Amino acid sequence: MWCCWLVRCTISQTPGVYLHTYLPTQQAESHEGRPSLKSTGGANDQRSTPLPICILLPPALTRAMEYIYSLRSLFGWRNLAGAAVTYYATLAFYRLFLHPLARFPGPKLAALSRWYEAYYDVVQNGQYTKKIAELHKQYGPIIRISPFELHVIDPAFYDKIYRMDGRWGKYGFMYDAFGAKSSTVFGSDHDAHKAHRAAIAPLFSKAKVASRQDLIRKNVDKLSRRIDALAASGTTLNLGAAVSAFTRDIANEYITGKQYNELDREDFGIGLSISSQGAGVFWRTTKHIRWFGPTLRSIPIDWVMKTADEGTQQFLRYLQQSEADTKETLAAARASDPNDDKSQTTVVHEIVRSKLPPSEKTFERVFEEIATLTGAAFETTASALRLILFHVYSDPEILQRVRAEIVAAAATSPDPIPLTTLEKLPYLTAVLMEGLRLSPAIGTRSARLTNKDLVYGDWRIPAGTPVGMTTLLMHTDEKLYPEPLRFNPDRWMDPTDRKALDKVYAPFSKGTRTCVGMHLAWAELYQLLSTLFRRFDFEI
């Protein structure tokens, strides 16, 4: 039963608005058999019978309603189902046969829909990288891994994508899920990234890092004292959690100037490490289900605190503290004209001092930069430390060799051994390089887009296509690294062999988006590991 009355308003010749009420359409079928709207008052009656019902609808809206009504027959379930089938069939045909990437090899399911990747990301808990390696064996060195993206596994192609010249954007699909599009690390746009990076990069130069050795040393000494105390009391040490706390204390103080003293906590703030490691699930899910992350983030923190486990609570408390600290530092930096006080070396001061426009210096953007920079600094360095510690303490011969080298250097150097001396020790350096080969921070591909066509062999990759490689796969390519999963520092001992691998060894990536914090990370690895190897024995 048609149960609503349509009301149409007509602006009369004379001033004033008159309302005309129409009958239900069943009562007013037109001679064409289509429903029509029939005036009770008649077209000539307009001025004579204004109705008391006061719903004023503009003519355009009324026409739209009439139009929608006339379309109602289209919205039956059969028509909707038919439209959906036609839409998806056309889309599938386009993606498989007409899309600019249609001629690239790869599984048809991946070419059809991103749900193929979602299956490995979400259901298989992050196994798409492994699947991509298998697909390359089946389809060759260049493959289509989604309707929109290509992946290459050939090391000879690495420096064609990851380079300094040209314009290189990041692929928003991969990075936007972190919800920090205006940060240096996750921003996609080439020009915006260049400006953001220029503002913070001076703080992370090799010279600047060298001038902050006291900060790293202070934390190496603190961790050593804690290990001594735990050993004296016969307590088992969670070295993995301890090195996470070490990287957090350094990064927080280096980046924000604030001390959070995680190394002083009895459990080394292990909950924070665990929740940082868990961020991958959140990211992979949000990549495919875009509302997932924003919805979780919109839940008031106080609610989450009431129900969350200890690790999540630690993480949220840290975020709240970091937010409050950033607000305070930003207010101080703005108030004191940071150009006058160059001793203030925090990212906040660097941004306030920079040439960025005021719109890029708001609290929201500054905090996005702080949160992502510290996030990029914590578990990346900690994972490399853990992997190296595990392998060195599992192999007495490696431990003995590296320890002998450090002890010999200590005999002829000031105490503590300066960073510049450590950097010249060949075996220690080989141990660190081997660790970074197997722990290149990012287990997934890093797709890039450029504004020109790229050429790979006989293939022309259209401009604007996201195309990436996966460092982990390149670092475990057995043609480059025989017995790739073996921890073998000797592969780096011959300078000629090492030089030959220069172009394809990229734990910090290369090109415009290479790691900003690499000098800081190297310094942490050198300082902490040289002390631990020299002073401590651990049973794993």
Ligand code: HEM
């Ligand atoms: C062993 C430790 C580290 C490793 C292996 C590592 C690795 C990487 C890699 C592979 C990238 C490129 C990411 C991409 O292509 O999407 C990257 C970018 C970045 N890293 Fe690191 N990183 C480490 C430590 C650090 C530290 C300590 C900091 C902070 C101080 C940091 C800050 C950044 C930033 C800001 C970027 C983005 C650079 C840009 O897009 O311009 N990283 N890192």
